[in-house]
Amino acid sequence: EPEVTQTPSHQVTQMGQEVILRCVPISNHLYFYWYRQILGQKVEFLVSFYNNEISEKSEIFDDQFSVERPDGSNFTLKIRSTKLEDSAMYFCASSGQQGSYGYTFGSGTRLTVV
Amino acid sequence: AQKVTQAQTEISVVEKEDVTLDCVYETRDTTYYLFWYKQPPSGELVFLIRRNSFDEQNEISGRYSWNFQKSTSSFNFTITASQVVDSAVYFCALSEAPRGTDKLIFGTGTRLQVFP
Numbered sequence: 290e291p292e293v294t295q296t297p298s299h300q301v302t303q304m305g306q307e308v309i310l311r312c313v314p315i316s317n318h319l320y321f322y323w324y325r326q327i328l329g330q331k332v333e334f335l336v337s338f339y340n341n342e343i344s345e346k347s348e349i350f351d352d353q354f355s356v357e358r359p360d361g362s363n364f365t366l367k368i369r370s371t372k373l374e375d376s377a378m379y380f381c382a383s384s385g386q387q388g389s390y391g392y393t394f395g396s397g398t399r400l401t402v403v
Numbered sequence: 404a405q406k407v408t409q410a411q412t413e414i415s416v417v418e419k420e421d422v423t424l425d426c427v428y429e430t431r432d433t434t435y436y437l438f439w440y441k442q443p444p445s446g447e448l449v450f451l452i453r454r455n456s457f458d459e460q461n462e463i464s465g466r467y468s469w470n471f472q473k474s475t476s477s478f479n480f481t482i483t484a485s486q487v488v489d490s491a492v493y494f495c496a497l498s499e500a501p502r503g504t505d506k507l508i509f510g511t512g513t514r515l516q517v518f519p
Binding site: 337 | 446506
């Protein structure tokens with residue numbers, strides 16, 4: 290069964306450093322998303338991406354965040370200067386055009402900012 | 404505004420008990436999709452079900468069943484004869500795009516603990 294792959298599974302970074310979280314969505318999907326889950330809390334939408342541009346972003350997704358689909362297969366989330374409060378699990382998801390089976394989530398990247 | 408409420412923060416049951424997880428949603432759209440996801444201790448999000456707003460038929464899949472009632476804006480999830488492996492956090496979610504390609508709005512989750 291096709292799956293969304295996220296790397297790394299766990300990343301530890303120092304406050305103020307830049308991090309790039311990587312995702313390989315399902316190959317024939319057209320819509321891509323990043324979600325965040327702070328430990329013990331609900332899953333929150335960050336950004337959606339379609340046709341090589343951001344289609345919607347939440348208020349969490351400020352200027353520190355950016356997304357890119359650099360080569361047609363990878364989908365990345367960059368945090369420019371990490372803060373302690375960016376520590377969370379970050380989930381990538383993709384969806385087919387018809388959304389027949391909903392969204393497929395990756396297994397997540399746990400980001401720890403120290 | 405769109406919102407999903409899961410009022411039960413944590414539920415504990417003994418194996419073989421039936422348990423129902425409640426989900427109430429708010430939306431102004433007539434077309435929307437509702438989802439349930441399971442998050443086991445390992446952390447991934449496991450898709451359980453997707454239901455569109457025009458299909459109010461209840462659904463059963465093995466020990467799992469879902470009761471969708473538009474009149475009360477609820478989409479409840481029942482596990483029959485619970486097992487220890489059912490222990491997880493369960494999230495209900497709402498998507499308002501007609502083709503299910505818009506963002507998901509999650510509830511705060513219900514942590515289910517099933518004791519042997």
